[in-house]
Amino acid sequence: MAPASIGLSPPRCAMALSGQANYARPVTAHGTDRPLPLSVDRTSPVPLYFQLAQQLEAAVEQGRLAPGALLGNEIDLAARLGLSRPTVRQAIQSLVDKGLMVRRRGVGTQVVHSKVRRPLELSSLYDDLEAAGQRPATSVLRNTTEPATAEVAAALGVAEGSEVHLVERLRSAHGEPMALLRNHLPPGLLPLVTEELEATGLYRLMRASGVTLHSARQSVGARAADDRQARALAEPVGAPLLTMERTTYDDSGRAVEFGSHVYRAERYAFEFQLLVRA
Amino acid sequence: MAPASIGLSPPRCAMALSGQANYARPVTAHGTDRPLPLSVDRTSPVPLYFQLAQQLEAAVEQGRLAPGALLGNEIDLAARLGLSRPTVRQAIQSLVDKGLMVRRRGVGTQVVHSKVRRPLELSSLYDDLEAAGQRPATSVLRNTTEPATAEVAAALGVAEGSEVHLVERLRSAHGEPMALLRNHLPPGLLPLVTEELEATGLYRLMRASGVTLHSARQSVGARAADDRQARALAEPVGAPLLTMERTTYDDSGRAVEFGSHVYRAERYAFEFQLLVRA
DNA sequence: GTCAAGCGTTTGTCCTGACAAATGGCCCCC
DNA sequence: GGGGGCCATTTGTCAGGACAAACGCTTGAC
CATH class of the missing domain: 3.40.1410.10 (Chorismate lyase-like)
Structure with missing residues (x-):
């Protein structure tokens, strides 16, 4: 009905995970200014937007994209990679959905200011405390x-x-x-x-x-x-x-x-x- | 790396909500076969995809779209509404993200078989047990x-x-x-x-x-x-x-x-x- | 000095068009 | 009658373009 009613915003949770995994990662590696090395492989069966999303996510994970860093506008990014803007947007959107990035109109897309970085690509419900080394x-x-x-x-x-x-x-x-x-x-x-x-x-x-x-x-x-x-x-x-x-x-x-x-x-x-x- | 590695799939939670709200809604109203009344208002500032998503969601909520019902293909739906396919897809995608629908290539999009219907459009963390009538x-x-x-x-x-x-x-x-x-x-x-x-x-x-x-x-x-x-x-x-x-x-x-x-x-x-x- | 208006930048929304991939049913052959 | 292959259907992916809306900075007026 109303355009942007949103009274209180419903939280959406990225994942629920297992027990007692407490990975406080420092990640103080700050942003370098050289343009991130990005590329896509058009012969791969992996969708292009997915390739890009993975690379961006990895860059965030490894600190090559510093928290708070601007991503550069979508048009240029698309041109640089030889992709169309919708494809680039789809990649970025998937990361926004994961909570890794925030978009602001007129400003750009920036990496969310760390600390929030997701605890693990946790998955199953708990038979994977195995992944936490719990045997x-x-x-x-x-x-x-x-x-x-x-x-x-x-x-x-x-x-x-x-x-x-x-x-x-x-x-x-x-x-x-x-x-x-x-x-x-x-x-x-x-x-x-x-x-x-x-x-x-x-x-x-x-x-x-x-x-x-x-x-x-x-x-x-x-x-x-x-x-x-x-x-x-x-x-x-x-x-x-x-x-x-x-x-x-x-x-x-x-x-x-x-x-x-x-x-x-x-x-x-x-x-x-x-x-x-x- | 690998295309569809996905070992175990990370759950994503739609919302976390308050205390002791247990709304077992029957909703046995089954699907009528008349085409759902859908329309969009192009003069409204509300995005078209959002209008459509809201109408579909309401239809699911009220049982006008029965669980398991096919939604009809996107092309026709777009034509019927005077929208483009990407717009229709964006609307449907938002509902898929909410867990209300499932898409299957070659089959179509169907309403998820109820029971899962989300507990409430819950929102804030718990000061809204008020919404559950808890005063x-x-x-x-x-x-x-x-x-x-x-x-x-x-x-x-x-x-x-x-x-x-x-x-x-x-x-x-x-x-x-x-x-x-x-x-x-x-x-x-x-x-x-x-x-x-x-x-x-x-x-x-x-x-x-x-x-x-x-x-x-x-x-x-x-x-x-x-x-x-x-x-x-x-x-x-x-x-x-x-x-x-x-x-x-x-x-x-x-x-x-x-x-x-x-x-x-x-x-x-x-x-x-x-x-x-x- | 302070506030408001203007402007460029960037994302948001939407369109048209096209091909690829997966599914399921039909038909033909054996 | 059963099994395999073909084909129509439907979603998945991608391109390229266009305009609107919001933001931040700069400029200008008071």
């Missing part, structure tokens, strides 16, 4: 089917009482238990082999089975450890735990997973970054 | 300056020991305490009037003072309530609390706020939605 270990506690409770049925969109898969895992890092993971999956979605579940993450298995993950709803809270949780996680009963419930959907809108997880508060925290969208 | 109340416990501790100094990018603002607030809803909010701000950013702080949220005040919020880093965890927290929140000592630490940056990369908050686990949870970006 995760998983032990499968249960891997069966059971009748869906009302809560699970509602989340997965199946009939209450119908059989669904249940996987319960204990995830450890450095030999210490970190989280207790309960997942319910609709029947017949993919074969759940205990050995595979102990070797890798659930999301990777799902993707490998051709499931196209699309979105997820999460709810993060806290609770006191009950008896069973305390035993599994080697915490005293009543210890504060971080809880996460998540329903994941695929492309077609099917719910493909309902997870109900608890983490040891001492050893885990969710870190993520929000962008305020224009 | 929040804030009481300011402290509003002073104090020397920055090492942690605060690092977060705000000021010298350790230099004076920074400190605001401590207790936020309640329905007369019950919900959260204890501690915020540190760099000196001179904006005047912090106790009366204003009790009447509205910190973010709104900052925006009203011309601060352009850009991004934030958050860390969410859990802990047991200490003495002081327990008293303020009317919980027993040792009760599980949900904790959140956040550093917020403006356009220029300046840190404009460092918050350290605790929430009653019984009364509060973070809900948000992640999108897996292509």
Whole structure:
């Protein structure tokens, strides 16, 4: 309706990531004034805008493009690279969407003043604390089917009482238990082999089975450890735990997973970054 | 480097929102086959692509575009509206970015199969549980300056020991305490009037003072309530609390706020939605 | 000295046109 | 009847041009 109503601007978060990765990178390399070496390969199957975006992103990452530095106007940039302006704009826009750059009409495009640099190109939800060098270990506690409770049925969109898969895992890092993971999956979605579940993450298995993950709803809270949780996680009963419930959907809108997880508060925290969208 | 490396796809979250809003909307209105009434107003200052995007979004919202429904090809749509294809694409792309639609080459664009529909056009971080009908109340416990501790100094990018603002607030809803909010701000950013702080949220005040919020880093965890927290929140000592630490940056990369908050686990949870970006 | 108007610069929006690549269904052949 | 190849459809990518709107600086007036 109204042109620029925007009362409060809805934040858009660039990524949610795993536990306790705290990379305070200094990056004091300031901007040189020589024009950034940029080039595109027209024989490559990689889209031109994507090539450019990657190069710019790498330049920001390595400090060759200093925070606050102007990018130079799009027309010249396009001419220099032998590209059209829309292509250059598409490249820059993707970086703006990632929160790496800010555009200002009449001023130019500048690199966002660092510090915000995204924590990592983090990806899957937590089976990739592996990427943080945590060497995760998983032990499968249960891997069966059971009748869906009302809560699970509602989340997965199946009939209450119908059989669904249940996987319960204990995830450890450095030999210490970190989280207790309960997942319910609709029947017949993919074969759940205990050995595979102990070797890798659930999301990777799902993707490998051709499931196209699309979105997820999460709810993060806290609770006191009950008896069973305390035993599994080697915490005293009543210890504060971080809880996460998540329903994941695929492309077609099917719910493909309902997870109900608890983490040891001492050893885990969710870190993520929000962008305020224009 | 590689064209479509994408190992694991980094999720991108559409928004983070407030507490305990659970709107399970049925929306069983299925797709009619009559062509959606769409039109654009070329005399309006609102960009054409934005007009179109809004209309499509409204149609999805109201169920006039059923989940899974094909949108019809872009060429025809453009012709029907008297627009060019790039403009139509820009409109659709913005909805794809929001997670409302999925494009498939050779197939078309379809509305994502509901259920995922975003929880609300949520916005500010939590002073808008007001929007959830919670009628929040804030009481300011402290509003002073104090020397920055090492942690605060690092977060705000000021010298350790230099004076920074400190605001401590207790936020309640329905007369019950919900959260204890501690915020540190760099000196001179904006005047912090106790009366204003009790009447509205910190973010709104900052925006009203011309601060352009850009991004934030958050860390969410859990802990047991200490003495002081327990008293303020009317919980027993040792009760599980949900904790959140956040550093917020403006356009220029300046840190404009460092918050350290605790929430009653019984009364509060973070809900948000992640999108897996292509 | 201060404030306002003007101007160049840069991004925002929009158009037309074209070819490439992926998908899915149809048809033909075996 | 089943399988493979062809083809129409649809989105993905890219070019080149045009005008509008916003910003910042400079110039000019008071």
